[in-house]
Amino acid sequence: MTITFDPKHPLYIDEADVRDELTRVYDVCNGCRLCLTLCSSFPTLFSYVEQHEDQDAGRLTPAQQDQVADECFQCKLCYDNCPYIPELHESAIDFPRLMLRHAAMRLENGQVSLRKRVATQTLGHADALGILATSVSTISNLMIGAKPGSIARKLIEKTTGVSSVRLLPPYAKQRFSTWFSKRVAPVLTKKQGSVVVFPTCSVEYLQPGIGQDLVKVYERNGIECSLADGTRCCGAPYLHSGDMDGFLKVAKKQVTVLAQAVREGKDIVVPQPTCGYILKKDYVDYVGGPDAELVAAHTYDSSEYLMNLHTEKGTELDTNFTGTIPETISYHNPCHLRAQNIGLLSRDLMKMTGADIALIDQCSGVDGMWGFKAGNEQFSLPVAKKLAEKIEAASSEIVAGDCHLANTAIIEQTGQVPQHPLQVIARAYGIAGETP
Amino acid sequence: MQSINGSQTHQNLLEAFARESQANRRYLWFAQVADIEGHPEAAALFRSIAEGETGHAHGHLEYIAEVGDPLSGEPIGETEANFKASIASETYEYTQMYPGFAQIARHEGFDEIADWFESLARAEKSHALRFGEGLAALSPQ
Numbered sequence: 001m002t003i004t005f006d007p008k009h010p011l012y013i014d015e016a017d018v019r020d021e022l023t024r025v026y027d028v029c030n031g032c033r034l035c036l037t038l039c040s041s042f043p044t045l046f047s048y049v050e051q052h053e054d055q056d057a058g059r060l061t062p063a064q065q066d067q068v069a070d071e072c073f074q075c076k077l078c079y080d081n082c083p084y085i086p087e088l089h090e091s092a093i094d095f096p097r098l099m100l101r102h103a104a105m106r107l108e109n110g111q112v113s114l115r116k117r118v119a120t121q122t123l124g125h126a127d128a129l130g131i132l133a134t135s136v137s138t139i140s141n142l143m144i145g146a147k148p149g150s151i152a153r154k155l156i157e158k159t160t161g162v163s164s165v166r167l168l169p170p171y172a173k174q175r176f177s178t179w180f181s182k183r184v185a186p187v188l189t190k191k192q193g194s195v196v197v198f199p200t201c202s203v204e205y206l207q208p209g210i211g212q213d214l215v216k217v218y219e220r221n222g223i224e225c226s227l228a229d230g231t232r233c234c235g236a237p238y239l240h241s242g243d244m245d246g247f248l249k250v251a252k253k254q255v256t257v258l259a260q261a262v263r264e265g266k267d268i269v270v271p272q273p274t275c276g277y278i279l280k281k282d283y284v285d286y287v288g289g290p291d292a293e294l295v296a297a298h299t300y301d302s303s304e305y306l307m308n309l310h311t312e313k314g315t316e317l318d319t320n321f322t323g324t325i326p327e328t329i330s331y332h333n334p335c336h337l338r339a340q341n342i343g344l345l346s347r348d349l350m351k352m353t354g355a356d357i358a359l360i361d362q363c364s365g366v367d368g369m370w371g372f373k374a375g376n377e378q379f380s381l382p383v384a385k386k387l388a389e390k391i392e393a394a395s396s397e398i399v400a401g402d403c404h405l406a407n408t409a410i411i412e413q414t415g416q417v418p419q420h421p422l423q424v425i426a427r428a429y430g431i432a433g434e435t436p
Numbered sequence: 437m438q439s440i441n442g443s444q445t446h447q448n449l450l451e452a453f454a455r456e457s458q459a460n461r462r463y464l465w466f467a468q469v470a471d472i473e474g475h476p477e478a479a480a481l482f483r484s485i486a487e488g489e490t491g492h493a494h495g496h497l498e499y500i501a502e503v504g505d506p507l508s509g510e511p512i513g514e515t516e517a518n519f520k521a522s523i524a525s526e527t528y529e530y531t532q533m534y535p536g537f538a539q540i541a542r543h544e545g546f547d548e549i550a551d552w553f554e555s556l557a558r559a560e561k562s563h564a565l566r567f568g569e570g571l572a573a574l575s576p577q
């Protein structure tokens with residue numbers, strides 16, 4: 001078998017090679033078991049290996065190997081956990097990336113069901129879907145707003161492959177970029193920096209309010225905001241479903257556009273952790289080259305950028321919080337923010353308002369688009385339920401979280417509507433939210 | 437040098453070996469936490485000191501080896517003996533230690549920890565099996 005995470009490697013999608021590599025890694029995992037409770041992939045894997053007296057991972061059938069991989073939703077927690085990662089150990093195990101390689105192999109060999117492929121097309125074309133849906137948002141919200149489990153949702157599921165039992169994020173009436181281009185930008189008194197806001201599909205189409213609050217909070221701190229022409233979906237839905245060609249096509253364009261913005265002296269801020277992870281890590285690993293490195297080095301999570309203003313010499317964060325501040329906040333730390341290895345900066349930022357923060361460190365089970373695909377809900381729902389239990393136990397005044405998809409799962413499981421940390425900061429400054 | 441067997445120094449070496457071994461694993465875990473928090477320099481510091489603790493533990497073990505394996509009591513030193521001692525300790529873990537721990541955890545109402553112990557019992561069994569294969573490969577008939 002070959003240890004490779006490079007889609008251009010001749011054996012990257014070679015079925016025999018991928019299956020041998022799965023055997024090698026599954027065997028190490030079976031002897032380690034550290035990731036037992038992170039998701040259902042691992043218990044499934046261990047139960048298959050235990051079916052054999054000699055615990056030989058090589059005895060798994062291809063279907064069993066696939067089942068383990070299909071249950072992975074790319075949260076990356078097992079990577080953070082693992083003592084065998086390429087940087088630390090000669091075993092060079094990167095479990096999530098191997099799962100992506102497996103997905104690419106299956107897609108290439110036509111082993112993915114039609115329903116799943118259509119779902120990827122639908123969710124992967126978040127941009128195209130978004131343009132369509134915002135123009136007819138009332139209708140699409142009616143449809144998407146149809147009760148989970150209802151006939152209408154079943155119909156949508158049947159035709160698009162999007163799961164009917166999950167609450168889907170609703171589409172906004174006005175896109176973020178439309179709002180941005182129509183607004184009158186204030187004159188900045190003390191300019192401290194200049195950023196391109198990477199809109200992300202979720203802010204652009206589903207939650208423009210987050211983008212609006214981000215811009216207002218940044219401008220209050222003397223950060224000039226702009227959008228870059230041609231920034232679209234980061235490509236995560238393609239990558240996470242193994243469509244490497246689709247991903248690379250999108251990713252290369254984004255790298256070119258964003259690298260140009262960096263050369264003009266701008267940093268890039270991303271309010272959605274999954275997209276931030278893609279810009280910081282996956283573009284480097286899969287696209288590569290100096291432009292991808294440049295983009296990665298200048299990309300910041302939206303809270304990370306503000307905390308840098310606060311901690312770095314020569315810049316300053318406005319800590320004059322005279323607006324609405326909740327006494328207690330339950331903060332959900334998203335997996336893809338954790339995987340960025342930057343610490344708990346959204347928590348630290350909100351803490352500066354004087355609020356008490358209860359940290360909720362529990363996966364929501366919807367990373368990427370995985371949890372919303374039909375056929376995956378039985379694996380992701382128990383994970384989301386655990387999260388709901390922790391939020392309910394903390395019973396804070398408000399819930400906050402950076403990840404739009406996880407927040408949707410929180411609404412679904414608890415009925416509480418979480419706010420993005422930048423929205424919490426906007427309210428704490430006394431900036432009113434615009435009506436969506 | 438006289439044998440350390442039965443001496444207070446033997447006991448002290450065993451205790452020091454346990455502490456240094458634990459120090460190594462603690463620092464590696466601390467390093468992982470530092471990585472997640474975004475402090476790569478702190479992570480590197482923990483990892484480099486962790487190596488030092490490994491060196492100390494190995495130094496202790498070299499003295500202890502004369503008496504026998506600190507975990508299984510079996511003789512250790514050469515690879516064949518080391519395999520046998522490893523199989524003995526792994527077997528104890530999967531047949532007695534973890535099943536017993538799991539039972540107690542369940543009794544005390546810690547179901548998640550009981551599941552974890554039970555899963556580890558199976559992992560240790562796979563370790564014992566792999567070491568068995570390693571031992572067999574060492575001396576081909």
Ligand code: SF4
Binds near residue numbers: 075095
């Ligand atoms: S990336 Fe997350 S979902 Fe996938 S195997 Fe690892 S822990 Fe499980």
Ligand code: SF4
Binds near residue numbers: 036082083
């Ligand atoms: S991914 Fe790494 S830490 Fe997790 S079970 Fe496998 S080997 Fe162990």
Ligand SMILES: [Fe+2]
Binds near residue numbers: 563
């Ligand atoms: Fe073991």
Ligand SMILES: [Fe+2]
Binds near residue numbers: 560
């Ligand atoms: Fe062990």
